Amino acid sequence: MLIQENVPLAPFTTLGVGGPARYFARARGVSDILDALEFSDLRHVPIFVLGGGSNLVIADRGFPGLVIKIEIRGVTSQADGEFCVFEAGSGEDWDTFVAHTVDQNCAGLECLSGIPGTVGGTPVQNVGAYGQDVSQTIRSVVAIEIRTGEIRVFSNPECGFAYRSSIFNDGSRDRYILTSVSYRLHTGGAPSISYRDLQLHFAGRDNPTLVDTRNAVREIRLSKAMLIVPGDDDARSAGSFFKNPVVDCKAAEFIAHIADQRGLPLPTYAAADGMVKLPAAWLVEQSGFGKGFCAGAVGISRRHSLAIVNRGGATAEEIIALKNRIQQAVFDQFGIELKPEPVFVGFER
Numbered sequence: 001m002l003i004q005e006n007v008p009l010a011p012f013t014t015l016g017v018g019g020p021a022r023y024f025a026r027a028r029g030v031s032d033i034l035d036a037l038e039f040s041d042l043r044h045v046p047i048f049v050l051g052g053g054s055n056l057v058i059a060d061r062g063f064p065g066l067v068i069k070i071e072i073r074g075v076t077s078q079a080d081g082e083f084c085v086f087e088a089g090s091g092e093d094w095d096t097f098v099a100h101t102v103d104q105n106c107a108g109l110e111c112l113s114g115i116p117g118t119v120g121g122t123p124v125q126n127v128g129a130y131g132q133d134v135s136q137t138i139r140s141v142v143a144i145e146i147r148t149g150e151i152r153v154f155s156n157p158e159c160g161f162a163y164r165s166s167i168f169n170d171g172s173r174d175r176y177i178l179t180s181v182s183y184r185l186h187t188g189g190a191p192s193i194s195y196r197d198l199q200l201h202f203a204g205r206d207n208p209t210l211v212d213t214r215n216a217v218r219e220i221r222l223s224k225a226m227l228i229v230p231g232d233d234d235a236r237s238a239g240s241f242f243k244n245p246v247v248d249c250k251a252a253e254f255i256a257h258i259a260d261q262r263g264l265p266l267p268t269y270a271a272a273d274g275m276v277k278l279p280a281a282w283l284v285e286q287s288g289f290g291k292g293f294c295a296g297a298v299g300i301s302r303r304h305s306l307a308i309v310n311r312g313g314a315t316a317e318e319i320i321a322l323k324n325r326i327q328q329a330v331f332d333q334f335g336i337e338l339k340p341e342p343v344f345v346g347f348e349r
């Protein structure tokens with residue numbers, strides 16, 4: 001396996017900031033990963049596992065260890081009664097894989113169309129959009145344990161899925177490298193069109209198909225600059241920069257009261273245990289960071305206030321400075337601590 005040195009990482013990310021990797025390797029299979037782990041052991045350097053780079057902020061000084069770019073490919077499928085189980089290599093492009101499942105007339109991932117990144121990233125943060133998240137369809141995840149090099153298979157409950165989280169970005173963070181993911185999809189199933197944006201899109205239209213739903217989701221994402229389109233500088237982002245905060249009823253009522261006073265509707269969503277999920281985009285916008293906000297080379301997308309964008313030539317430092325300003329302003333206005341959604345790499349001292 002080829003190990004390169006001082007490889008710029010910004011081009012591997014959708015945000016396009018950050019410095020180089022000290023070492024860089026592409027892993028096309030399990031044996032490449034094992035070789036890479038041996039190399040990092042011998043050199044006593046940390047590793048970072050790179051997928052599609054769509055949810056990353058890389059520090060300007062880069063990463064001082066070995067970046068392993070996962071390029072494990074391959075998709076197989078097997079009928080299971082009225083379901084079909086698709087197993088995809090973790091390096092497969094996510095949206096191409098979703099298109100394949102929709103082409104095969106299998107329901108369960110259609111609302112997750114147009115999301116940048118790779119298959120392996122989806123269980124890690126339990127990727128979700130437009131009423132679906134992957135925890136609803138993942139059957140199992142195969143991973144290599146970094147410490148021992150052993151292969152482990154995780155069933156869906158063992159992944160510990162919650163909103164934008166799993167054991168892989170929480171309790172067992174940095175313990176495993178995912179090599180493949182299996183999804184159990186409903187053959188001939190109806191598309192899920194529960195999310196408000198989709199209901200509005202299909203208003204007055206009967207029985208949209210899976211293909212219609214995939215196209216609609218891509219269209220809606222495009223309108224919010226959440227679809228990567230070359231030349232669209234509102235899409236040079238890491239997607240949603242903050243998670244939607246989950247608060248108790250009292251806090252939600254307090255914010256709904258402010259929203260009423262301002263005459264601005266605040267949509268809320270029920271979360272587990274009687275808690276309420278609030279739209280972070282609304283809080284950001286109402287704290288002075290509206291769509292199109294600019295601060296030098298960084299800013300807020302003109303089409304969605306939850307995306308911090310690189311307007312060209314931005315540094316990670318500028319991104320972090322804007323993130324901090326937004327968090328402080330939202331806290332000052334509403335008493336809510338917004339948690340960032342992307343993974344931050346190379347910032348540890």
Ligand code: EPU
Pocket residue numbers: 128129130131195197224226238239240241242243244265266267279280281282283285291303304305306341
């Ligand atoms: N809103 C604003 N200003 C905006 C955009 C939205 O105030 O510029 C408010 C509106 O009230 C809107 C509400 O926020 O009704 C929700 O907006 P949206 O439907 O766009 O969804 P979101 O909560 O901002 C979440 C996910 C997205 C996912 C969409 C659609 C998180 C952190 N983000 O965004 O995921 O695509 O729902 O399901 O949960 C991502 O994680 O990177 C991502 C793009």
